[in-house]
Amino acid sequence: MPQTLASIQPDRALEIIVVDGGSSDRTLEIAHSFGVKVLSAPVANRAVQMNLGALSATGDILLFLHADTRLPKGFDTLIHQALNTPKHHKQVIAGAFALHIDAALLSLRIIERGVNWRSRWLQMPYGDQAIFMKSVTFHQIGGFPQLPIMEDFELMRQLRRQGRIAIISVPAIVSARRWLRLGVWQTTIINQLAIISYLIGVPPQKIARWYYQK
Numbered sequence: 001m002p003q004t005l006a007s008i009q010p011d012r013a014l015e016i017i018v019v020d021g022g023s024s025d026r027t028l029e030i031a032h033s034f035g036v037k038v039l040s041a042p043v044a045n046r047a048v049q050m051n052l053g054a055l056s057a058t059g060d061i062l063l064f065l066h067a068d069t070r071l072p073k074g075f076d077t078l079i080h081q082a083l084n085t086p087k088h089h090k091q092v093i094a095g096a097f098a099l100h101i102d103a104a105l106l107s108l109r110i111i112e113r114g115v116n117w118r119s120r121w122l123q124m125p126y127g128d129q130a131i132f133m134k135s136v137t138f139h140q141i142g143g144f145p146q147l148p149i150m151e152d153f154e155l156m157r158q159l160r161r162q163g164r165i166a167i168i169s170v171p172a173i174v175s176a177r178r179w180l181r182l183g184v185w186q187t188t189i190i191n192q193l194a195i196i197s198y199l200i201g202v203p204p205q206k207i208a209r210w211y212y213q214k
Contacts, residue, residue: 005034007070014076015059019049027067046127047144047151054138063132068175071130072097075170079132082166093163094133094156096125096172103176107184112171120167123160127152128174133159148208150198 008016018031021044031038039056041049050064061079065071072078075097082095099115101108119125131152141158144151159165179187190211197207 003070004065004067005031005036007072008065008075015057017053017056019053021045021049045148047146047148050151051143051146054135054143057135060135061132062135062138063130064127065130066128066174068177069128069130070173072170072172075130078168078170082168083132083134085166091163092166093137094131094159095166095168096129096131097168098171099129100171100173101176101179102173103180105176105184108176108179111179111184111188116167119165123165124153124156125165125167126156128172130172131155147204149194149204149211150207153195153198 005016005018008014016034016036017039018027018036019039019041020027020031021041023044028038037056039052041052046066053064054062061083063075063079079095083092085092096119098119099112101112115126115129119129125131137159141155141162145154147154156165182190194207194211198204
């Protein structure tokens with residue numbers, strides 16, 4: 001988390017909000033040490049936490065950043081450019097960054113290529129790619145759906161029906177911790193099974209119980 005917060009300290013002031021879901025580590029201490037706004041969510045649920053942060057935010061653009069994802073230098077300028085540049089005559093409604101996984105394994109380079117292809121051509125980036133959009137857009141679609149898992153997947157499905165999703169080619173850097181702990185291909189299979197299960201109607205609560213036991 002310190003690296004994440006350090007990566008979003010630009011030259012000009014931004015509103016930074018950390019929403020804690022009842023962590024038992026040093027999250028709150030670290031967040032306070034950076035002098036950012038800290039909120040406490042009633043449950044440890046990403047959708048609830050991100051919606052709470054968005055309701056508290058006062059800016060025109062919202063960026064949703066996971067605690068293990070670091071942004072590139074100049075990210076704020078890149079976001080403004082992406083949201084205000086016409087793409088193939090279709091309005092850009094939201095965006096995200098390309099993905100780089102922070103470990104030197106060939107298998108992870110292959111995963112990155114797949115993720116970046118999916119994001120650009122299928123218009124389906126996920127939450128670890130730092131999703132962003134204008135505040136008015138977020139509130140118009142009702143925020144993240146109140147799901148225990150797949151909230152980013154469902155949000156992007158809704159957004160891409162309304163406009164184009166811009167993918168910034170400069171990557172966000174995500175921790176390789178889960179891939180290294182479970183194994184690269186096992187992690188990939190688990191992720192794909194979660195998506196397939198959701199699409200065929202398995203209750204998200206059941207998917208979440210299975211997924212977070214891994």
